[in-house]
Amino acid sequence: MSGENMTFWDHLDELRGVLVKIAILLAVLAVGCFVAMPRLFDDVILAPCNADFPLYRGLDSLARLWPGSLELRPDFHVELVSVELTSQFMIHVSASLWMAFVLGFPMIIYLLWSFVAPGLYDSEKRGVRRAFVAGNLMFFLGMATGYFLVFPIAVRFLADYSLSDKIRTLVSLDSYMDNFFTLLLLMGAIFELPLLAWLLGKMGFLTRGFFSRYRRHAIVVLLIVAAAVTPTGDPFSLMAVFLPIYALWEFSRRLVPAETAAC
Numbered sequence: 001m002s003g004e005n006m007t008f009w010d011h012l013d014e015l016r017g018v019l020v021k022i023a024i025l026l027a028v029l030a031v032g033c034f035v036a037m038p039r040l041f042d043d044v045i046l047a048p049c050n051a052d053f054p055l056y057r058g059l060d061s062l063a064r065l066w067p068g069s070l071e072l073r074p075d076f077h078v079e080l081v082s083v084e085l086t087s088q089f090m091i092h093v094s095a096s097l098w099m100a101f102v103l104g105f106p107m108i109i110y111l112l113w114s115f116v117a118p119g120l121y122d123s124e125k126r127g128v129r130r131a132f133v134a135g136n137l138m139f140f141l142g143m144a145t146g147y148f149l150v151f152p153i154a155v156r157f158l159a160d161y162s163l164s165d166k167i168r169t170l171v172s173l174d175s176y177m178d179n180f181f182t183l184l185l186l187m188g189a190i191f192e193l194p195l196l197a198w199l200l201g202k203m204g205f206l207t208r209g210f211f212s213r214y215r216r217h218a219i220v221v222l223l224i225v226a227a228a229v230t231p232t233g234d235p236f237s238l239m240a241v242f243l244p245i246y247a248l249w250e251f252s253r254r255l256v257p258a259e260t261a262a263c
Contacts, residue, residue: 190245
């Protein structure tokens with residue numbers, strides 16, 4: 001049935017079918033992740049708790065090249081504790097659902113795209129296809145940045161931070177997982193900024209002049225964001241988070257069509 005001849009109820013029925021497919025996809029992925037979760041937990045989610053994590057090895061090498069630039073404990077390790085009877089089971093379930101959503105994200109977007117595509121012009125479809133590919137790439141690049149850079153820096157700093165020698169740091173499983181989920185999804189969302197800028201530029205709401213006029217303001221705001229995400233004391237950690245985010249700002253500027261520029 002063509003899009004022009006479909007009634008409201010036909011569209012609603014088609015949307016219901018898409019949502020059912022998404023639910024089935026997430027259920028299948030969640031079951032698979034639930035089965036594999038013990039291995040994923042040890043090798044992926046808990047990897048930033050150990051001194052052999054790739055970022056930590058890189059920081060150790062940097063500390064050896066420039067003695068005194070960084071103070072790192074070679075025996076770094078974070079031991080998590082479960083303080084609630086149901087914590088481990090609920091984390092098992094929630095982590096499986098979260099992982100299913102991340103893995104199924106491209107397919108979810110594709111299914112939603114298949115629902116709206118019949119109502120678009122050919123030129124609009126080409127633009128959406130490019131946005132689909134770019135959005136997925138940037139989302140996973142942001143997640144990778146969060147996992148390999150932002151989250152381990154936060155873990156290393158906060159786990160080693162001590163207000164008093166009389167206080168022993170015990171990290172709860174729930175606290176660790178809340179920060180893990182939040183920071184990775186936050187970085188995935190932040191890396192969608194170039195796509196958002198491109199869309200706003202296409203719609204005529206954003207110009208290159210905006211990026212030129214507010215560059216200094218953006219640097220200050222992004223430094224504050226980087227400091228909030230990684231409350232470390234050394235400039236290296238701050239810049240390691242700030243530079244990728246600022247690069248997104250400059251990349252977003254270049255994606256705005258030149259013909260819309262106005263200074």
